[in-house]
Structure formats: structure tokens, C-alpha cells
Amino acid sequence: MRSIVLTKGVPDFSEGAVSFDEDGHLERGKTPTVMNPNDEFALQAALQTKVRHGGHVTGMSMGPPGYADVLQGAMETVYTDDSYLLSDRELAASDTWATAITLSAGLEKYQDEIADIDLVFAGFKTADGETGQTGPQTCWAMDWPIVTHVIALDIDPDERTLRAKRLVEGDIDEVETVEAPLPCFVVTDPEFEPTYRKASHRLTHKELRAETERRATNHDDYLTTWDHTDLNLDPDYIGLDGSPTIVSSVDPIPKAPSDREATMIDPDEDDMSDVLEEMQPYAAEAGD
Template identity: 75%
Template structure:
């Protein structure tokens, strides 16, 4: 079984150094980048699938050459065997649709059994890229997945997904492989068998060594490698128009702090009194 997890580098908003060009497009080369935190449920789901079912796991991303650290972090999280980066100038400034076309083309070359994606990115927060990529592949799409199992012999994915309504409900669904999974933040991996827990430990140690030289396991494809028409990818292939952006202010470098000795009962009483006004309830 071959699983691919999609991840993305997003601006590190904590640094307050997000740069845009005059047209409102993000200047990724001038902006600190971290792995999208909302991809973590997808990484956990892919890791569970690998441990339970064996096979190989890959990580794929689209972005500039500087995404190496993002991919290394993802490799360590999902215990990936290899990494794929879709990258060149023709892919730059893509919206979710142009990104989906590019990523789907890369996935077709790998022919995986399962693809995992996060529910949204921390920068765009549209939640479009995963479903749009599944549409491009014409694969079954299962979203808001909180638990899953794979029957490789039958070629079937069985998943539990969260349904938001008046009350939270869990829906159980089946889908034939290959399939596309969007993991919910509530996804909680389960390793009930001792053999799974032991394999988890072995894979962790093996991957740590591999991640130290992650460049040796990285394949970079540009638009020519994927036979993509520049008119349909990147900025030229993006129907989205950015009307405007607002700068994110840098957080204060220094903040006032009052030191309190925990053994000072009067001082601790003042702390409780100060915090009580912000507490909920009575």
C-alpha cells in the first residue's frame, strides 16, 4: 500500500514578518515559513495507516525550494519513506484551483492507494485544495475523518466522519480505493495491538536517521517534468483575484511582567483577585 500526505508551508505569523508584493501576492521568499499546523491530523492518519497496513508513505508539497525544512518536519511526523516537491516559477502565486491541478498531476505519477490532506491551511483557510484535488483525480472523497481502517485485500476504506448539525453525529462510510481523505482535527490514531506499538517505535528511530539527510530522499518536479501548461497553473491559471490585503502587525518585543513569589500568600491573593474578573461563571 502506498499513501501520500499533502502538506504546505505557511507564513510563520508569530514572527510578524509577512511580506506582500504590490499586487497583494504573498512574498514567500521574504516570509518565515513553517509547516501548516492543520496538516498534523492528516499526518497522524497516514502514519496509522502505514503502521497497521504496511507499505510506503510519501509526502508531497508545492512551493519554493526553501520548503526543505517543511518537508523534513513532515517526514519526521509521518515516518515518510520519500518526499516530493513541486516547484518552479511557473507554479508561483497559484490559488487553490491552480494548486489542485498541479498537485493532482503529481499524484497521478505516483499512483497511490490513499491521499491524506489537512482540513485547511493557516494562511488561506478556504479548505478548498483537498476537495479540488480529489475532484481533479475523480476519486472518492471522505472529509472530516476522525477514525479509519483500510481493508487492502478488499480495496476498501472504512471511515468515521464527523457531521456538524444541531448536535455532533458520527457517520460511518465506505469508499473504494484509491480514495482521498481529509482528516478532521479530532482525528485520534489508535494502536491497540502490541505489534503496532512496537512497529511505531521502530519506524520512529528509522525515520529520525533518514530525516537527517532528507535531501537524499527528495524528488523535485517542475512544470516540464509534469507536462503542465503554464497557462493553467500558477498565477496565470488562477481565477481568484486578490482585492486587497492588510499587513499583520509585529507583536510587541517586550511586555511588562510582575514577578510573584508563590510562597507569598498576600501576593498570590492579589493574582487570584486580578484573574477572577476574567473567569467565566460565578
């Protein structure tokens, strides 16, 4: 079973990690890049498929060279076998359409030169764009079936079919079961949870973890980078020139008001007994 997981690097929006300029605009160069949180569910679905049915899982991303760290993170945490990065300056400033064209070209090159693909997994949406368009648009370019909002799945290798449970209109109380032929796209929902009920599956999961820890330390040996010439892409149809989306305006992110008061204490000059007296009631509650 050959799976590709599409993943992306996004700014780390955790408290204290994001850097803004004085106008409230995000400074990407000063903000750490992390794996898009929703992509982790796609990776978990691919790993579950590998544990249950064997095979190979590849991480693929389009972005600057720094996204190699995101792919290495995918290998470390979800045990991908190798990584493919689609990267060069001609791809910069791509909207979802130009990104989908590039990713589909990467998938087609992979199929032509590496191996046939059975499944492509994608996250629900990205933390920085939140359009939810790239996965379905890439699927459209490949002309494959797609199943979205997947919360559980399994594969019938003999029949070459995917059987999945998916949320209907995003309502967790309404679930439908669907089938699709392979190859196909799977867009996981944040409610997806991998399951390993058999002892053999749990043992395989443990073995894969140990194997991948060794591989991830030498991630460069398992990383392949393709630029737009490798993918035979016309610069007029990728990057900014190939992006039909027009951004009419950008609103700055308002700075959250501080609603907490802080008292500064210098242990060399202030009496710490007042601090202990203030904290004692909270310590008592924790002990209860």
C-alpha cells in the same frame, strides 16, 4: 498500502515569529515557514495506516525550494519514507485551482512512474488561506471518491475499502460512519487522533521512529523535485496565469494592543529585594 500526504508550508504565526511592515502587511521573506498545522493530522492518519497495514508513505508539496524543509519535518516527525516537491517559478502565485491542477499532475506522474496510489491524505485547511478547497479540488481532478472531516479510520486490504468516522457539518457530537473504495482521498479533521491499541502496533511505531531518524538526517537523498516541464503542464494553466481567483483587496493585519505593563530591572543598579517580594506570592501559589 501506498499513501501520499499533501502538505504545505505556511508562515509561522506564533507570537513573536511573524514579521509585519509598517502598514501591517505580512512580510513572508522575514517570517519563518513551518508545516501547515492541519496537515499534521493528515500525516498522523497516513502513519496509522502504515503501522496497521504496512506499506509506504510519501510526503508531497507544491511550493518554493524552501518547502523541502517542511517535507523533511514530515519525515522527522511522522516518518514519511520519501518526499516529492513540485517547484519552479512557473508555479508561483497559484490559487487553489492552479495548485490542484499541479498536485493532480504530480499524483498522476507518481502513479505512472513510481507505484499505484491507494490513499491521498490532506489537511482540513491551511493557516494562511483557510479556504479548505485544495484537497477536494485535487480529488475532483483525479475523479476519485473523497471522505472529509475524518476523525477515525481503518482499511480492509482484502476488500480494498476505507471505513471512516467523520464529523457531520463539523459538529463533534454528530458522527457518521462511511465506506469508500480505494483509491480515495481522505481529508482529516483537527479532531483526528491516531490509535495504536495492539502491542504489535506500538512496537512497529517505535521501530519506524528509529528507522526514520536515520533517514531524515539525509533527507536530500530521499527528495525528488519535479518542475512544470516534468509534469507536462502548460504555463497558461498554472501559476498566476492559470489562477481564476481575483483578489479585490487585502486588509492589513491589525497589530494587537499591548495589555500588559512591564517594569524594567537592571540587576547591577536596582534592588532585587523588591522583585523577590513581588514574585513571592506567585511562587507560594505554584507550590500549593
